[in-house]
Amino acid sequence: MGDPIGGxxxxxxxxxxxxxxxxxxxxxxxxxxxxxxxxxxxxALPLLRRAEAAVTVCREAGVPFILNxxxxxxLACGADGVxxxxxxxxxxxxxxxxxxxxxxxRSTHASSELLTAAxxxxxxxxxxxxxxxxxxxxxxxxxxxxxxxxxxxxTLPWFVTGGVTPATVGAMIEAGARRFVVVRYLTESSxxxxxxxxxxxxxxxxxxxxxxx
Numbered sequence: 001m002g003d004p005i006g007g008x009x010x011x012x013x014x015x016x017x018x019x020x021x022x023x024x025x026x027x028x029x030x031x032x033x034x035x036x037x038x039x040x041x042x043x044a045l046p047l048l049r050r051a052e053a054a055v056t057v058c059r060e061a062g063v064p065f066i067l068n069x070x071x072x073x074x075l076a077c078g079a080d081g082v083x084x085x086x087x088x089x090x091x092x093x094x095x096x097x098x099x100x101x102x103x104x105x106r107s108t109h110a111s112s113e114l115l116t117a118a119x120x121x122x123x124x125x126x127x128x129x130x131x132x133x134x135x136x137x138x139x140x141x142x143x144x145x146x147x148x149x150x151x152x153x154x155t156l157p158w159f160v161t162g163g164v165t166p167a168t169v170g171a172m173i174e175a176g177a178r179r180f181v182v183v184r185y186l187t188e189s190s191x192x193x194x195x196x197x198x199x200x201x202x203x204x205x206x207x208x209x210x211x212x213x
Contacts, residue, residue, distance in 0.1 A: 004064065004081075004103045005124045005157040008033040009207075010200050011181045013068075013161075015039045016050045024057045027186055030196025036083055036105075036181075038068035051077040064103060071097040081105065081123070086113060095121040108158075109142060111149050118155045125154060126181055129162025130172065144175040151176025166202035173206045 012027050013036040014020075024035055037054050039047060051067050055078050058065035064080040067073055071094040074082040081103025082094050094104050106122040108114045109129075117125050127150040128142055142162070150158050160177040165185045172180070180203060182196075189195035 003123075003157070005034070005179075008064070009179045009203055010034070010196070011036065011159050011179065012186055012196075013038050013181050013183050014187050016042060016047075017187070020050060021053050021057050023187075023192055024054060025061070026193040027196045028057070028061045028063055030193040030198075031200025032063070032182075032186075032196050034064045034066065036066040036068055038083075040069075044070075044073060048073050048077055051079060055079060066103060066105060074098060074102070083107070083126075091117075091120040091122045107161075108150075109146075111146075111153070114150060114154060122156065124179075125150075125156050125158040126161050127154070127158050127177075128160050128181075130160060131163035131168075144171060147172060147175035147177050164199070166199050169199070169203050170206045173203075178207060 010032050011034045012032045016039045017023060035054065035058050037051055042050065051073060055065050066081045066083050067077065067079045068083050069088050071082045071089060075098055082098060083105035084091055084094055085107040091104050091106055104122045105124045105126065106117045106120060107126050108117055127146055130142055130144060130147065147160055157179060159179040159181045160172050161181040164180045164182045169180060182199060185199060186192050186195050
């Protein structure tokens with residue numbers, strides 16, 4: 001499977017919205033380098049159509065596009081891959097549908113899930129949410145301690161989720177994070193390009209400080 005994630009560090013996860021194409025383009029200009037469409041409300045055909053629109057934007061920008069939960073629709077729309085949670089189809093099913101070259105991501109929320117994912121046919125993990133988030137109602141925050149655990153034990157690239165903002169990335173980087181999933185900081189912004197640039201600059205500056213000799 002290689003390393004399709006490479007040096008990508010700022011991962012936008014968004015639901016559908018009327019300005020989806022323009023919003024994605026703005027976020028990518030600001031520094032987002034991987035995109036996921038996650039919408040639990042749309043039926044299959046409308047979701048497919050919106051995913052196709054997102055694929056067009058991401059492909060033009062050279063940014064991988066990931067569809068949440070639905071490997072069948074990811075195949076149909078030409079997505080680069082799929083992200084599956086603990087209650088979604090197993091990664092091996094997604095891999096069987098999408099093939100060896102697709103990107104398959106996996107959510108983890110506990111050390112046991114982190115260890116299990118290491119034996120699954122996935123390319124990257126998400127770790128969190130560090131802080132409780134309305135995008136995952138009912139799921140408690142893992143705290144920064146889980147990032148320390150992920151940094152020590154994860155054998156795959158991993159992205160931290162839950163409350164990523166310019167104000168929080170420093171502590172997350174100190175705990176071991178190097179890749180970040182952002183949702184509300186961008187989806188609720190009136191200037192998504194500027195917000196993405198601010199967040200990306202904060203990530204790059206904090207990471208440079210943390211790794212400096």
